[in-house]
Amino acid sequence: MQNPSQNIRKKTRQIAVGDVLVGGEAPITVQSMTTTKTADVEGTLQQIYALAAAGADIIRCTCNDFSAAEGLAMIVPRSPIPVVADVHNQYKMALAAIASGVDCLRLNPGNIKNPEHIKAVAETAGENDIPIRIGVNGGSLHPDLYKKYGGKVTPEAMVESAMEELAYFEEVGFEKVKISVKASDVSLMVEAYRQLSEVTDHPLHLGVTEAGPPPAGLIKSTAGIATLLLEGIGDTIRYSLTADPIQEAKAGRQLLEALGLRERKNVDLIACPSCGRAEINVYEVAAKAQNAFEEKKLPLQIAIMGCVVNGPGEARDADLGIAAGNKRGHLFVKGRNVAVVKEDEMVETLVEWAEFITANGVEAALGRVDLEKAQKEAERDRAHLLAEHGDDVNGAQKRVDLIRKI
Numbered sequence: 379m380q381n382p383s384q385n386i387r388k389k390t391r392q393i394a395v396g397d398v399l400v401g402g403e404a405p406i407t408v409q410s411m412t413t414t415k416t417a418d419v420e421g422t423l424q425q426i427y428a429l430a431a432a433g434a435d436i437i438r439c440t441c442n443d444f445s446a447a448e449g450l451a452m453i454v455p456r457s458p459i460p461v462v463a464d465v466h467n468q469y470k471m472a473l474a475a476i477a478s479g480v481d482c483l484r485l486n487p488g489n490i491k492n493p494e495h496i497k498a499v500a501e502t503a504g505e506n507d508i509p510i511r512i513g514v515n516g517g518s519l520h521p522d523l524y525k526k527y528g529g530k531v532t533p534e535a536m537v538e539s540a541m542e543e544l545a546y547f548e549e550v551g552f553e554k555v556k557i558s559v560k561a562s563d564v565s566l567m568v569e570a571y572r573q574l575s576e577v578t579d580h581p582l583h584l585g586v587t588e589a590g591p592p593p594a595g596l597i598k599s600t601a602g603i604a605t606l607l608l609e610g611i612g613d614t615i616r617y618s619l620t621a622d623p624i625q626e627a628k629a630g631r632q633l634l635e636a637l638g639l640r641e642r643k644n645v646d647l648i649a650c651p652s653c654g655r656a657e658i659n660v661y662e663v664a665a666k667a668q669n670a671f672e673e674k675k676l677p678l679q680i681a682i683m684g685c686v687v688n689g690p691g692e693a694r695d696a697d698l699g700i701a702a703g704n705k706r707g708h709l710f711v712k713g714r715n716v717a718v719v720k721e722d723e724m725v726e727t728l729v730e731w732a733e734f735i736t737a738n739g740v741e742a743a744l745g746r747v748d749l750e751k752a753q754k755e756a757e758r759d760r761a762h763l764l765a766e767h768g769d770d771v772n773g774a775q776k777r778v779d780l781i782r783k784i
């Protein structure tokens with residue numbers, strides 16, 4: 379499905395981070411950051427492999443001392459995804475990171491302040507064909523800019539910081555740049571990126587910094603990143619959570635799939651919120667299904683519905699679904715009843731059908747059952763349910779009648 383935001387995506391120039399393209403018409407990518415000591419080569423590689431499997435396209439590792447740079451020299455050739463070195467205060471660390479062979483650098487203009495040092499890093503990066511992310515952070519804005527804007531972090535101050543750094547790079551003819559202007563305040567971050575996208579066509583890396591632990595961290599990150607993506611702004615994203623980075627990679631990937639900005643690779647589990655009509659514990663079955671599909675790469679939308687009265691209709695567009703009725707699970711494919719299973723076999727049956735559909739397609743799945751028989755059984759259970767509870771199980775009609783008497 380083509381998402382409308384694809385059509386309005388702001389045109390940015392393209393850079394290559396290793397073999398992953400960022401900007402232009404390249405798919406929006408997911409980034410995360412390792413939490414291991416970079417000098418711990420095996421531990422860091424193990425985390426990178428896990429993050430790549432969870433959906434990260436690019437990984438960032440801290441390069442905070444020379445032992446980390448040496449670790450990067452061993453990590454980069456064995457990493458399944460491009461590696462960005464996060465360089466903090468010393469420009470010499472940036473030079474060490476370049477020497478280690480990383481695919482990209484991230485520099486914080488608020489930390490490496492000497493223009494000559496900044497230019498030296500850009501020059502060396504240019505000679506080695508390594509792009510740089512200018513990573514402005516609201517929390518570590520250059521003191522001069524902080525003062526200039528009245529002791530406040532403003533979107534204007536953040537954009538000015540990025541453009542100032544970019545000017546140093548341009549002085550030495552270095553152009554392979556992507557930019558971020560992250561803040562922990564969602565509105566500030568959104569406005570800073572909007573302003574930035576007006577004044578530059580360099581690709582933008584989106585994120586809400588220090589978003590905190592989930593669920594608040596997930597909500598803040600999604601609010602900021604999704605708002606911008608739907609306006610066509612952003613080329614690569616990172617969730618910054620106070621949690622296992624696997625959650626960051628998964629969240630990033632899920633957001634892009636949910637917005638239709640990346641091809642679906644994982645199950646999109648939808649489930650009804652449950653109500654008085656529910657024939658099963660929808661929360662429990664949905665949680666069990668979520669676990670069962672967690673590690674499976676199946677590009678399907680799968681529905682768990684609490685009853686056969688409304689379920690199949692409400693989830694008509696799902697590739698596959700199950701609705702409970704009369705202590706049984708009614709399985710449906712693209713809204714058509716295909717089988718009836720015991721309640722305690724619902725999730726494993728869903729998994730089996732999901733794997734079959736992914737391997738053989740919807741038509742083949744519909745072809746392997748007696749559709750008429752399944753339809754009749756579903757209708758019988760639906761009628762049973764309606765006879766047992768009536769068709770006003772939530773008491774809505776009674777309330778309407780009350781209102782009409784007022």
Ligand code: SF4
Pocket residue numbers: 650651652653654655656657683684685686687688689692
């Ligand atoms: S009517 Fe059925 S499908 Fe809809 S919320 Fe209630 S239990 Fe779920």
